[in-house]
Amino acid sequence: MTDFHTGLGKNAANHQPLTPIDFIIRSAQVYPNRTAIIYDDLEHNNLTQTWQQTYDRCRQLADGLRKLGIDKNDTVAVMMPNTPAMVECAFGVPMSGGVLCTLNTRLDINALTFCLQHSEAKVLILDSEFAEHAEIIDEAFPNLIVIHATDAALDIERFGQMSYEALIASADSLDNWEKLLDEWDAIALNYTSGTTGKPKGVVYHHRGATLNAVSNILDWDMPKHPMYLWTLPLFHCNGWCFPWTIAERAGVNVCLRKIDADLILQLIAKHKVSHYCSAPVVHNMIAGGKAEYKDAINHEVKGWVAGAPPSETMLAAMEAMGFHISHVYGLTEVYGPVTVCAEQAEWDELDVATRAQKKSRQGVTSHLMTGFELFKQGTTEPVAADGEEMGELALRGNMVMKGYLKSRKATEEAFADGWFRTGDLGIKYPDGYIKIMDRLKDIIISGGENISSIEVENVLYKMPEIQSCAVVAAPHDKWGEVPVAFIEIHEDSTLQRDHVMEHCKQHLAGFKVPKYIIFAEIPKTSTGKVQKFELRQAAKSLAHETPKVTASAK
Known part of the structure; x- marks a missing residue:
């Protein structure tokens, strides 16, 4: 046997650590004058910044943070919308040696203080939009250094130790x-x-961030210099690692402070946006935008959808606009998307409805992910690829988190048997594609029969009057649980309960038809996910009532 090890070890010449910081270095070197950031809200801001300027500012940010005392593994928290500063933090904070903690911009003050305390944040960069939290944070964390980030879109009295621009200006070295x-x-x-307790802190490593950023390129066949619109929150899985993806491609980050369908459509047309990502709710908003803004778009636009299974209705609506929507799947613990519904050429020959059904599946493993499997619950035995047997989704590979911060037990449980269990239930089709049927905790068991809430929701979404819906279980004395549709x-639409019931009866088995129809605003997270835990609480009150409908306020 030949010895391929002795004298052939790793050294600085043949082994360097993977990091997405290398992507911005290269783009600044190779394409220094190409645009890196556009911040244009058509009213207050109209900023354009090159890759060399952005790289310099990221190095200034790193130096400024180090002058404030940030050292290796110190937490730097940021709470900002999708502004240029948020893109810069994706590079400048790790370049300082710190760990970037992007906070959900919809956190209430209790959740916010928990995250700041649990992460042991030393610096918080806080946007003007969240000025209401500044005083409470100062009182709760007297040693926390608060940096005020702002721009022309907001006129807010200064707070914190210094402004973000002052922090950048405080740097006197580009090499520190x-x-x-x-x-x-x-x-x-x-x-x-x-949603089921205190938030868990998911830790990412440089290797996983690098590989996910590159996998995004491969999964999307993304060319050089894409024009990427930030409709996806940058705090959500670090924007699915797209700050690093766009840097690798030397593309353009089109920043967006707020989600507004008409503004999004105008920016897509004006800047020839080529790519964007979002949850189904944002795609639906875009599809429902003004016709004059939609008509102004005369180039190809590609979108990724995730966060919830896309309805056939939404996919068909976006296709009618000329947008090419691909479905991906992931979660916080795996850096964002790690599976993709890879499209086959023969799908183009299918009618829209059938093609939408194919594309609504979560699909297959991303290019740089190792394992995506469906196991019988409590085992590592794969389910049959028959499109019927349900199992739990499990993932493994280099794009799985390091673990949960300060929670060894939760980390060990998450990685039992060498797989990360997602808590999603799905089926595998003969072609190997996987489709999520429900969250493990969302499955409805009625009279011993399993009901997929997603299956019922997809039927409801076929009704054009419905903007958003969610199906959860209500306790029932006889059946154990029954489905409730919110x-x-x-x-300007109207809809009667009888019409909903009749529609469901045409497409679903009798036991799957919702026993209650409730017209109400659907609570969602900032990433567009329906907050089913709130709806389950509301549904509990229906346990002993006669099935009925709550009148719509619309």
Whole structure:
């Protein structure tokens, strides 16, 4: 046997740690004068910044943070919308040696203070939009250094120790930044939504961030210099790692402070946006935008959808606009998307409805992810690829988190048997594609029969009047549980309970038809996910009532 090891070890010449920081270095060197950032809200801001300027500002940010005392593995928290500063933090904070903690901008003050305390944040960069929290944070964390980030869109009295621009200006060196030695080092800390308890701190490493950023390119066949619109919150899985993806491609980050369908459509047309990502709710908003703004778009636009299974209705609506929507799947613990519904050429020959059904599946493993499997619950035995047997989704690979911060038990449980269990239930089709049927905790068991809430929701979404819906279980004395449908209709639309019931009966088995129809606004997270835990609480009150409908306020 030949010895391929002796004298052939790793050294600085043949082994360097993977880090997405290398992407901005290269783009600044190769394409220094190409645009990196556009911040244009058509009213207050109209900023354009090159890759060389952005790289310089990131190095200034790193130096400024180090002058404030930030050292290796110190947490730097940021709470900002999708502004240029947020893009710069994706590089400048890890370059300082710190770990970037992007906070959900919809956190209430209790959740916010928990995350700041749990992460042991030393610096908080806080946007003007969240000025209401500044005084409470100062009182609760007297040693926390608060940096005020703002721009012309908001006129807010100054708070904190200094402004973000003053922090940048405080730098006097472009070379005072941490050079990575170990790719397993933490680059970011992201908190889960905490819908079933306190949020969990998910730790990312440089290796995973790098690989996910490159996998995005491969999965999307993304060319050089894409024009990427930030409709996806940058705090959500670090924007699915797209700040690093766009840097690798030397593309353009089109920043967006707020989600507004008409503004989004105008920016897509004006700047020839080529790519964007979002949850289904934002795609639906875009599809419902003004016709004059939609008509002004005369180029190809590609979108990724995730966060919830896209309805056939939404996919068909976007296709009618000329937008090419692809479905991806992931979660906080895996850096964002790690599976993709890879499209086949023969799908183009299918009618829209059938093609939408194919594309609504979560699909297959991303290019740089190792394992995506469906196991019989409590085992590592795969389910049959028959499109019927349901199992739990499990993932493994280099794009799985390091673990949960300060929670060894939760980390060990998450990685039992060498797989990360997602808590999603799905089926595998004969072609190998996987489709989520429900969250494990969302499955409805009625009279011993399993009901997929997603299956019922997809049927409801076929009704054009419905803007958003969610199906959850209500306790029932006889059946154990029965399905309840919460429905939010489009503005200026009307819908009767009888019509909903009749529609469901045409497409569903009798036991799957919702026993209650409730017209109400659907609560959602800032990433567009329906907050089913709130609806389940509301549904509990229906346990002993006669099935009925709550009148719509619309």
